[in-house]
Amino acid sequence: MARFIRWQGIIAFIVLSALVVAFLYFFAETLVKKAIISSAESAFGAEVNLAEVKFGYSPLQVSVIGLQVTDKETPTQNLFSFDRATAGIDVWQYLFGKIIIDELEVSQLAFSSVRSQAGEVYLNDTVNEHGGDSLAEQGKALLPEVDMQLPDVKSLLNDSNLLTVKAGEQLKASYKTEQVKIKALKGQLPNKAKLKSYQDKVKNLGKMKVNSLADIEKIKTEFELIKAEFKADQALVKKAKKQVLDSKSLLAKQVNEITNAPTKDWQQIEKTYQLESIDTEDFAHILFGEQAREYVQKAKWAYEKVSPLMENMKGDSSEAKEKAHENGRFVYFKEDTPLPSILVKKALFSIQLEQGELMVTGSELTHQHWIRGQDSLINISSTSNGELSLNSNFKLSKSGDFNAEGEWLVSDRSLANIQLTKSKALTLSLTAAKLNGKGSFSLMNSEIEASNGVSLKQASYQGQAKSKMTKLLLDTIKSLDKLTVDVAVSGELSQPKFSIASSLNEALTGAFKQQVAGKLNDFKRKVNEGLNEKLANALKLGDSQTAELLDLEALLTDTDKALDDLKNSDIVKQQQKKLEDKLKNKAKDKLKDKLGDLFG
Amino acid sequence: MLTLLAKLLHALNSDSSIRQIALAIALGFIVGLSPIFTLHNIVIIFFVLLIRVHLGSFILAVGFFSGLSYLLSPAIVQLGESLLTTPNLTVFFTSLYQLSLFKLAHWHHTYVLGAFVLGALLCAPIYFISKFIIEKYRVHIMTFFEKFRIVQALKASKFYRLYTSFSGGSSLTKGGL
Numbered sequence: 001m002a003r004f005i006r007w008q009g010i011i012a013f014i015v016l017s018a019l020v021v022a023f024l025y026f027f028a029e030t031l032v033k034k035a036i037i038s039s040a041e042s043a044f045g046a047e048v049n050l051a052e053v054k055f056g057y058s059p060l061q062v063s064v065i066g067l068q069v070t071d072k073e074t075p076t077q078n079l080f081s082f083d084r085a086t087a088g089i090d091v092w093q094y095l096f097g098k099i100i101i102d103e104l105e106v107s108q109l110a111f112s113s114v115r116s117q118a119g120e121v122y123l124n125d126t127v128n129e130h131g132g133d134s135l136a137e138q139g140k141a142l143l144p145e146v147d148m149q150l151p152d153v154k155s156l157l158n159d160s161n162l163l164t165v166k167a168g169e170q171l172k173a174s175y176k177t178e179q180v181k182i183k184a185l186k187g188q189l190p191n192k193a194k195l196k197s198y199q200d201k202v203k204n205l206g207k208m209k210v211n212s213l214a215d216i217e218k219i220k221t222e223f224e225l226i227k228a229e230f231k232a233d234q235a236l237v238k239k240a241k242k243q244v245l246d247s248k249s250l251l252a253k254q255v256n257e258i259t260n261a262p263t264k265d266w267q268q269i270e271k272t273y274q275l276e277s278i279d280t281e282d283f284a285h286i287l288f289g290e291q292a293r294e295y296v297q298k299a300k301w302a303y304e305k306v307s308p309l310m311e312n313m314k315g316d317s318s319e320a321k322e323k324a325h326e327n328g329r330f331v332y333f334k335e336d337t338p339l340p341s342i343l344v345k346k347a348l349f350s351i352q353l354e355q356g357e358l359m360v361t362g363s364e365l366t367h368q369h370w371i372r373g374q375d376s377l378i379n380i381s382s383t384s385n386g387e388l389s390l391n392s393n394f395k396l397s398k399s400g401d402f403n404a405e406g407e408w409l410v411s412d413r414s415l416a417n418i419q420l421t422k423s424k425a426l427t428l429s430l431t432a433a434k435l436n437g438k439g440s441f442s443l444m445n446s447e448i449e450a451s452n453g454v455s456l457k458q459a460s461y462q463g464q465a466k467s468k469m470t471k472l473l474l475d476t477i478k479s480l481d482k483l484t485v486d487v488a489v490s491g492e493l494s495q496p497k498f499s500i501a502s503s504l505n506e507a508l509t510g511a512f513k514q515q516v517a518g519k520l521n522d523f524k525r526k527v528n529e530g531l532n533e534k535l536a537n538a539l540k541l542g543d544s545q546t547a548e549l550l551d552l553e554a555l556l557t558d559t560d561k562a563l564d565d566l567k568n569s570d571i572v573k574q575q576q577k578k579l580e581d582k583l584k585n586k587a588k589d590k591l592k593d594k595l596g597d598l599f600g
Numbered sequence: 601m602l603t604l605l606a607k608l609l610h611a612l613n614s615d616s617s618i619r620q621i622a623l624a625i626a627l628g629f630i631v632g633l634s635p636i637f638t639l640h641n642i643v644i645i646f647f648v649l650l651i652r653v654h655l656g657s658f659i660l661a662v663g664f665f666s667g668l669s670y671l672l673s674p675a676i677v678q679l680g681e682s683l684l685t686t687p688n689l690t691v692f693f694t695s696l697y698q699l700s701l702f703k704l705a706h707w708h709h710t711y712v713l714g715a716f717v718l719g720a721l722l723c724a725p726i727y728f729i730s731k732f733i734i735e736k737y738r739v740h741i742m743t744f745f746e747k748f749r750i751v752q753a754l755k756a757s758k759f760y761r762l763y764t765s766f767s768g769g770s771s772l773t774k775g776g777l
Contacts, residue, residue: 005650
């Protein structure tokens with residue numbers, strides 16, 4: 001046996017194991033501290049300070065004390081910092097490859113706190129997250145435009161897209177085309193001289209002396225020849241008549257269109273320049289939409305930060321797959337009491353904000369909700385200034401669908417010195433007020449649906465206005481003691497639609513609408529005058545052209561009638577009758593002569 | 601490192617059992633492929649210390665095969681992935697998964713399982729190949745190299761003095777390096 005076994009090897013194993021355990025015991029805290037700092041610095045791209053990491057071994061507990069993460073945008077401030085974070089870890093599950101935290105407690109969590117000295121910044125995002133104007137900025141930019149929304153009348157009337165202008169141009173073009181067609185036909189029509197020559201020819205046939213049937217036959221043949229010419233000319237006249245009728249109906253249609261064009265143009269102008277919507281609701285959008293947009297931006301920011309993290313955790317993203325391909329991954333199988341790979345059973349955060357302390361509690365925080373069939377719950381509450389509460393739950397399905405919903409309530413919260421808007425035309429801030437409100441929201445993947453209502457009581461405002469309209473707005477707001485705002489948000493989180501209703505609307509309606517109406521009426525009158533002038537010019541041209549068409553029509557009717565008369569002339573019959581009479585007379589004379597001879 | 605290398609050369613040249621060295625290399629292969637602090641590695645290290653295998657060869661083999669495992673990692677992960685995700689084996693692994701020992705050994709991790717299976721499959725061939733090479737070395741290669749001038753020069757080096765300190769000068773008489 002001793003040939004194969006060396007018993008002292010057991011002692012060596014124990015010694016080795018003891019050395020490893022001792023190393024971990026003495027150096028684990030330092031190693032974990034360095035690991036946290038280096039991974040946080042690479043994640044946040046700026047200096048991270050960590051005072052201490054402490055391990056408790058029964059039960060296993062990791063405490064991170066005094067963490068400060070520099071804000072890389074503003075290195076003199078922290079992105080966030082906390083005094084202490086303690087996580088109680090399930091050791092057994094940790095050894096099985098899962099991170100199950102029974103309780104996570106973060107105390108004195110603060111955002112944007114001032115650093116004792118500016119932190120180092122290691123990397124700056126090349127992509128500017130605020131590349132375009134934020135929605136709030138866009139909202140502000142709307143305000144000075146309110147005074148400029150009425151466009152210049154002259155340039156508006158010179159707009160070639162106006163229907164009146166277009167229809168006028170079309171009418172002009174149609175006149176020209178029709179004129180060319182008629183002119184071409186006119187050249188082919190028989191003129192007066194031709195008609196006269198026809199009449200002369202027919203007259204001459206009537207004057208011809210007829211002595212025999214051969215003469216009648218000759219007249220008939222000649223008349224047929226002339227008739228053929230009449231017919232050809234009559235066909236041309238018929239064609240010309242049809243053309244005149246077509247032209248008349250086309251021009252009548254276009255004249256009708258141009259007559260209606262100014263009305264349609266005005267409707268389009270109203271729509272384009274939103275003249276109808278220049279009402280008090282726009283101001284509610286501008287004033288309170290900014291705040292609402294900021295909240296939605298925050299929700300969007302959080303969603304954008306969290307969703308890729310969840311995708312990575314699911315292991316479905318290409319990056320996660322690549323990483324799993326290099327380092328391997330845990331494959332989990334069914335078990336009696338399944339657990340997600342990462343789970344925080346209970347979390348408690350105390351957050352320090354300017355407005356007071358917030359308590360955030362969470363439970364079942366994970367990215368694999370389908371395993372235990374429970375939603376993650378997050379509750380926020382504060383009683384330091386009135387009452388504030390938010391209850392929400394979210395879950396991620398196995399197929400990757402994200403669902404979240406929640407409700408919030410604020411009552412008797414004192415507000416002070418909140419800037420509502422700051423732009424060239426209007427600066428407005430809320431000096432003091434009592435805030436009450438409630439709302440609910442739901443998020444399905446990136447589709448948001450939220451309805452919120454707040455009311456401000458005992459409100460006092462301060463501000464400066466430069467334009468007439470903003471002055472009016474400022475005065476009206478200042479006169480209000482109570483103000484309610486209802487904000488509904490819907491649609492894609494990246495491009496949400498806001499619907500904002502406010503009691504400010506009613507307050508502004510009278511005074512503001514009166515001002516707007518005056519300005520709007522003057523504008524409307526000028527635009528309509530311009531449009532009517534364009535219409536009159538177009539119609540003037542139309543009148544002269546129509547008269548010309550009518551003259552031509554009369555001429556064609558006369559020509560047609562003359563040709564018809566000639567065609568229906570009974571010249572052959574007349575000559576036949578003449579011959580018959582002649583022959584009759586001749587026969588009569590012969591008979592008289594014979595009877596005279598007989599009776600002597 | 602030099603000491604370890606000297607120990608290995610001494611073992612190769614000395615009377616140390618060829619099987620002990622070959623077994624050390626084969627076990628070092630299994631341990632080297634997997635992350636060091638896995639349950640099966642700890643068990644193997646325990647047996648390496650307990651059984652009379654050549655420790656120097658084992659440590660060098662672990663070092664060498666750990667390096668090799670970096671190159672082989674995609675194949676190792678692929679092997680583990682295909683084993684753990686094959687539908688036919690799901691029932692088998694599900695039943696193993698109910699055992700705490702299985703989870704403790706991290707055999708539900710693609711890299712660990714792949715490395716362990718690859719190590720277990722190839723350790724026997726590696727044992728026999730190592731044994732064959734060491735035998736050949738002792739009979740032919742060692743005497744072949746003896747003839748070279750460079751070997752003569754090496755004998756005058758610091759490394760050789762270190763080597764002789766382990767072999768106690770006996771190698772000279774045994775026709776060592």
